[in-house]
Amino acid sequence: MTKNSPVAIRGLYAITPDETDTARLLDLCKMALAGGATVLQYRNKRVSGEQAREQAQALLAMCRAYRVPLIINDDVELAAKLDADGVHLGIDDGDITAARSTLGASKIIGASCYNNLGLAQQAARLGADYVAFGACFPSSTKPHAPRADMTLFQQARELGVPVVAIGGITLDNAASVVSAGADAIAVIGALWNAADIKAQANQFNQLFS
Ligand SMILES: Cc1ncc(COP(=O)(O)OP(=O)(O)O)c(N)n1
Numbered sequence: 001m002t003k004n005s006p007v008a009i010r011g012l013y014a015i016t017p018d019e020t021d022t023a024r025l026l027d028l029c030k031m032a033l034a035g036g037a038t039v040l041q042y043r044n045k046r047v048s049g050e051q052a053r054e055q056a057q058a059l060l061a062m063c064r065a066y067r068v069p070l071i072i073n074d075d076v077e078l079a080a081k082l083d084a085d086g087v088h089l090g091i092d093d094g095d096i097t098a099a100r101s102t103l104g105a106s107k108i109i110g111a112s113c114y115n116n117l118g119l120a121q122q123a124a125r126l127g128a129d130y131v132a133f134g135a136c137f138p139s140s141t142k143p144h145a146p147r148a149d150m151t152l153f154q155q156a157r158e159l160g161v162p163v164v165a166i167g168g169i170t171l172d173n174a175a176s177v178v179s180a181g182a183d184a185i186a187v188i189g190a191l192w193n194a195a196d197i198k199a200q201a202n203q204f205n206q207l208f209s
């Protein structure tokens with residue numbers, strides 16, 4: 001099933017850190033949301049099972065209060081169980097058609113396309129709501145991520161779905177990512193490592209105003 005309905009994926013797309021302390025995770029995310037993050041992705045490679053469910057459930061309640069969509073990384077079943085706003089799938093995370101049939105037409109499905117326009121074309125054809133390219137810059141969060149050329153963004157815009165950039169994005173390079181054509185910037189390290197997360201989120205978002 002294809003969908004491609006317009007979804008507002010624009011601005012700072014915050015992705016959670018690998019935080020095992022749930023209270024701390026919630027505090028951090030609250031600051032990012034207060035600073036104006038427009039999308040939150042729950043991605044935690046250090047917890048699983050019941051703790052992942054608890055963290056995602058608590059973040060969903062917080063995101064609802066801020067009217068910000070919560071996307072679950074990797075796990076379609078968790079997204080469905082919680083009635084979260086969508087899922088983000090990499091190349092090894094299951095296929096878009098199956099995710100759509102599990103989640104239904106109203107949910108957001110994002111697809112990692114690495115450095116590959118062909119993957120983005122296929123993802124859009126299968127009904128992905130946004131396509132993500134990266135790493136745009138060296139990433140200490142994911143040092144072995146393949147590098148993506150930002151000239152892809154303009155080409156991908158022709159697919160008619162939002163283009164998300166990820167990987168090593170900082171306040172020093174984010175303007176170049178936006179001017180290359182990204183609709184949203186997905187950030188981990190440069191957001192959560194900031195001394196003032198709320199102010200940092202606000203500065204990232206201002207690049208889109
Ligand atoms: C917005 C966004 N873009 C890319 C990714 C990376 O997804 P994937 O390649 O599946 O890698 P992991 O995040 O699962 O390590 C993402 N999560 N979000």
Ligand SMILES: Cc1ncsc1CCOP(=O)(O)O
Pocket residue numbers: 134135138139140141142145166167168169186187188189190
């Ligand atoms: C999940 C992921 N996929 C490509 S790079 C990356 C990590 C992004 O984190 P950071 O913003 O800290 O580089």
Ligand SMILES: [Mg+2]
Pocket residue numbers: 073074088089090091093
């Ligand atoms: Mg993944």
